[in-house]
Amino acid sequence: MVKWEVKNNTVIVRDLTHFDPVQTFECGQCFRWTCIQKNRWFGVVRGRVLELEWNGRDLLLYNTTQEEFLDLWYPYLDLDRDYGAIEEILSQNDPVMARAIAFGRGIRLLKQDFTEMLITFLISQNNGIPRIRKIIESLSQNFGEPIHAETGAYSFPSMERLAGLSLDELKVIRAGYRDKYIHRVAQQLHHQEVNLSIILKDTESKARDELLKLYGVGEKVADCVLLFSGIRYDIFPIDRWVKRVMAELYLGYEASYQELAAFARERFGELAGFAQEYLFYYARAQKIGIAR
Numbered sequence: 001m002v003k004w005e006v007k008n009n010t011v012i013v014r015d016l017t018h019f020d021p022v023q024t025f026e027c028g029q030c031f032r033w034t035c036i037q038k039n040r041w042f043g044v045v046r047g048r049v050l051e052l053e054w055n056g057r058d059l060l061l062y063n064t065t066q067e068e069f070l071d072l073w074y075p076y077l078d079l080d081r082d083y084g085a086i087e088e089i090l091s092q093n094d095p096v097m098a099r100a101i102a103f104g105r106g107i108r109l110l111k112q113d114f115t116e117m118l119i120t121f122l123i124s125q126n127n128g129i130p131r132i133r134k135i136i137e138s139l140s141q142n143f144g145e146p147i148h149a150e151t152g153a154y155s156f157p158s159m160e161r162l163a164g165l166s167l168d169e170l171k172v173i174r175a176g177y178r179d180k181y182i183h184r185v186a187q188q189l190h191h192q193e194v195n196l197s198i199i200l201k202d203t204e205s206k207a208r209d210e211l212l213k214l215y216g217v218g219e220k221v222a223d224c225v226l227l228f229s230g231i232r233y234d235i236f237p238i239d240r241w242v243k244r245v246m247a248e249l250y251l252g253y254e255a256s257y258q259e260l261a262a263f264a265r266e267r268f269g270e271l272a273g274f275a276q277e278y279l280f281y282y283a284r285a286q287k288i289g290i291a292r
Contacts, residue, residue, distance in 0.1 A: 002079045004069070011069045013059040018083035020106020021054050027107050027281045029228045031120060031133045032140075032156075044140070045076055046113050047155040049148045075230075078108045086274050094267075096249045097275060100282035107277050111230030114199075115189060116156045121224045122181040122216055138173040139182075162186035181216030188214055200231055207232065219257060227273045236264035236272040237280075244289025245279050 003014040021041050025033035033043040040053050050073065053060040061073055074080070087105070091098040123135050136156075143161050144154035162170075163186040170179040188194060198210045204226075211222035223237040236242075238260050246263070247254040255263070268275040283289070 006066050006069075009063050009065065011061040011064055011066070011073070013061070013079065015057060016059045016079075018087070018105060019054070019059065019077075019108055021052070023104050023106040023281065024108050024110065026129075027104065027277055028129065028284070029277065030110055030112060031129070031136050042151065044147070044153050044155070046072060047145070047147055048072060049151065049153050075111050078111060078230075081108075083108065086271055090268065090271055090275055090278070097278065100245075100278040103285065104278050104281040107281060109230070109233070109273060109277060110228065112228050113156070114196075114225065114229040114231070115159050117225045117229045118185060118189075118211075118214070118217075118221075119156075119162070119182055121221045121228075122185060123175055123178050124224075125178065125181075125216075125221065127178075135173050135175050135178075139175075142172055159186045159189045163190035178216070184215035185217070199226075204232060204234060227276070233273040234265070234270045236261060236268065236276045239280070241280050241283040241288070242276060245283035248289050 002016060005012050005014070021033070021035075021039075025035075025041060025043070030043075032045070033041050036042045036051070039055060040051065042049070042051050048068070050064060051062045053062070061069060064073065087101045091101055119139070120132070120136060123139075124132050127135075140154040140156050143157035143165065145157075147153055147155050162182060165183065165186075167179055167183050170183055173179070175182065194210050194213050199207045202210075207226060208219070208222045211217050211225060212219070217225075220237055220239055223235045226232045227235040227237060238257055243254055243260070246260055251259075251263070264272045264275065
């Protein structure tokens with residue numbers, strides 16, 4: 001259990017380990033956090049805004065309450081999880097994972113909104129992080145609700161709002177061919193064309209299959225949604241960086257999606273999602289698999 005206290009509308013989490021905002025907010029799992037000055041970050045989460053500061057030991061969450069902290073920020077930041085135990089298990093007899101964890105020890109998996117993750121990772125397809133951020137901000141500013149006058153922050157738009165738009169109206173966000181994915185998926189969710197109970201509560205394979213019914217959703221997007229919305233942690237999303245690190249440091253060849261998924265299940269088990277984030281962050285930062 002983490003130690004925390006409230007002082008003058010600031011929640012202070014004392015002696016927090018296994019956290020670094022750069023690693024957590026820039027590892028590719030979220031796109032609405034901005035570094036506003038050294039050690040200070042501003043984020044928009046579930047229609048709320050937060051400014052936080054990290055001094056290397058304590059985490060300070062400004063202008064929030066005890067109730068909001070317990071209801072939103074505590075689960076969102078995954079503060080009740082023992083990351084030291086996860087690291088110990090994954091590193092055991094695995095020097096590759098030990099190096100990846102040492103490099104990204106401050107990563108925490110955020111528990112994010114399901115519908116936001118779905119639209120976000122549709123946008124992420126064949127896209128770089130700066131452009132993903134830009135498109136998401138444009139989507140929010142054009143179709144979300146104003147939630148913080150001082151910073152001009154907007155909430156992520158509801159599926160009802162997006163479902164009511166035309167494709168022409170969505171062009172303003174400049175998402176290219178992804179417009180039609182956003183448009184159709186918002187309609188599918190709004191009209192309950194998929195069973196959310198299966199996605200949220202059923203087995204990995206059934207949850208993935210249900211997500212694959214959504215227009216434009218492939219295996220990678222489905223797995224990212226399941227992992228980054230906190231639905232499942234035994235998921236191992238596979239993109240080009242993960243393929244490269246697995247080929248270069250584990251298998252010796254570029255395996256198929258099915259082979260990599262089976263390897264991850266066998267090697268990492270219920271902690272596959274955490275393993276994936278450490279490997280992804282390590283591979284991208286070290287440019288593993290790219291000729292130099």
